[in-house]
Amino acid sequence: MSTTDDLIEQLAASAPPPQRSLGRFLLPLAMAMLLCTFGVAMLLEGAFAPAASDGLAPIMVKWGFSLALLAMSAGALWAIGQPGRRTSEATRALAIPFALVALLLVLELVVGGRPFPGTTWQRCLIAMAMMSPLAFAGAIMAARWLAPTQLRRAGMVAGLYGGAVAMTAYVPFCPGHGMAYLAVFYCLPILAMAGLGWILGPRLLRW
Amino acid sequence: MDVLDDLMAAARTGDAAAYRQFLAEVAVRVRSRLASKIGADSELEDLVQEVLIAVHQKRHTHDPSRPVAPWLNAIAGYKLIDHWRRRGRSPIELDDSADMAVAADSMAGLDVDSLLDQLPDHQAEAIRLTHIDGLTSSEAGEQLGVGTSAMKLRVHRGLNRLKALIAEDEA
Numbered sequence: 001m002s003t004t005d006d007l008i009e010q011l012a013a014s015a016p017p018p019q020r021s022l023g024r025f026l027l028p029l030a031m032a033m034l035l036c037t038f039g040v041a042m043l044l045e046g047a048f049a050p051a052a053s054d055g056l057a058p059i060m061v062k063w064g065f066s067l068a069l070l071a072m073s074a075g076a077l078w079a080i081g082q083p084g085r086r087t088s089e090a091t092r093a094l095a096i097p098f099a100l101v102a103l104l105l106v107l108e109l110v111v112g113g114r115p116f117p118g119t120t121w122q123r124c125l126i127a128m129a130m131m132s133p134l135a136f137a138g139a140i141m142a143a144r145w146l147a148p149t150q151l152r153r154a155g156m157v158a159g160l161y162g163g164a165v166a167m168t169a170y171v172p173f174c175p176g177h178g179m180a181y182l183a184v185f186y187c188l189p190i191l192a193m194a195g196l197g198w199i200l201g202p203r204l205l206r207w
Numbered sequence: 208m209d210v211l212d213d214l215m216a217a218a219r220t221g222d223a224a225a226y227r228q229f230l231a232e233v234a235v236r237v238r239s240r241l242a243s244k245i246g247a248d249s250e251l252e253d254l255v256q257e258v259l260i261a262v263h264q265k266r267h268t269h270d271p272s273r274p275v276a277p278w279l280n281a282i283a284g285y286k287l288i289d290h291w292r293r294r295g296r297s298p299i300e301l302d303d304s305a306d307m308a309v310a311a312d313s314m315a316g317l318d319v320d321s322l323l324d325q326l327p328d329h330q331a332e333a334i335r336l337t338h339i340d341g342l343t344s345s346e347a348g349e350q351l352g353v354g355t356s357a358m359k360l361r362v363h364r365g366l367n368r369l370k371a372l373i374a375e376d377e378a
Contacts, residue, residue: 004234007256011263012227017219018267082268083281147265149285206289207261 032138036169050175058177070164081146105179114178127170128189136162155201163190211275330365
């Protein structure tokens with residue numbers, strides 16, 4: 001028992017507590033976003049070139065999905081990182097953007113699909129595969145600063161963030177359009193990254 | 208209002224005495240909460256200390272607008288599960304006194320070295336250090352670079368294996 005008392009003395013004598021800071025949590029997330037954005041911009045040319053022929057609408061639809069997922073996953077990760085918070089609603093809500101895509105995909109298939117998969121899908125997959133892990137690493141760093149007690153859930157949400165950032169960065173260069181394209185070449189890689197996060201969460205986030 | 212909330216609020220302003228009192232209260236609550244879930248006293252105390260360190264290191268994750276108790280319980284629960292995970296799925300009752308009470312003469316006449324050779328190296332080493340060289344579990348753990356609980360577990364499993372080996376020999 002005395003060693004526990006000694007420990008309490010030691011801990012109490014140490015530096016004053018660090019402040020609870022949303023900024024400190026958001027910093028690695030923002031760094032990951034910047035890194036991916038500049039990374040894609042340096043590797044590829046012709047940002048917004050697809051808008052010249054198709055207008056801005058396809059880009060806006062994709063960004064609508066990716067930015068919603070990005071913001072929601074960052075919010076969920078913030079909640080999951082704080083012990084004792086209810087996080088199931090925030091986690092379940094992350095299915096909403098995917099459900100909307102599924103709904104629109106069904107409508108598109110009923111109305112008559114667009115040409116699929118187009119010619120640039122390989123580049124899209126490569127961009128997702130390269131950038132998702134980078135942004136995932138940023139989300140893991142952000143989560144490690146907090147104290148997630150559900151490591152698989154936290155890992156999965158970090159994976160969704162990673163995928164959402166990669167998609168956001170690559171979208172201006174993507175000439176592919178249509179819901180089938182979005183579902184197959186964006187949603188599936190994002191879900192794969194989330195699955196990887198679910199598997200790796202307990203290893204990467206243990207504290 | 209929970210006393211933990213008051214103490215945490217005071218600690219946040221830099222009041223070291225309040226923080227000391229907060230940690231002491233945390234230790235009492237965690238100990239009583241985990242007592243029924245952990246077998247040996249020494250293991251419980253190890254876990255209480257782990258929770259204290261976790262609470263200290265992660266205290267910036269507590270939202271001042273929320274009560275401390277659910278936050279603390281989530282951390283204690285996490286550390287308990289982590290403890291079980293590290294120790295293996297099956298919670299084993301570790302009884303130090305029973306392990307230490309294996310009397311020296313019960314092994315008299317046995318070729319202890321050859322028996323120990325039949326154990327996995329880490330278990331044999333653990334038994335040599337604690338039962339032949341006479342170190343305590345924490346001293347032996349320090350020497351091998353593992354925690355006291357892990358050390359005790361190695362000794363416990365090693366002794367069980369030894370007993371089984373002796374029983375096989377006698378049969």
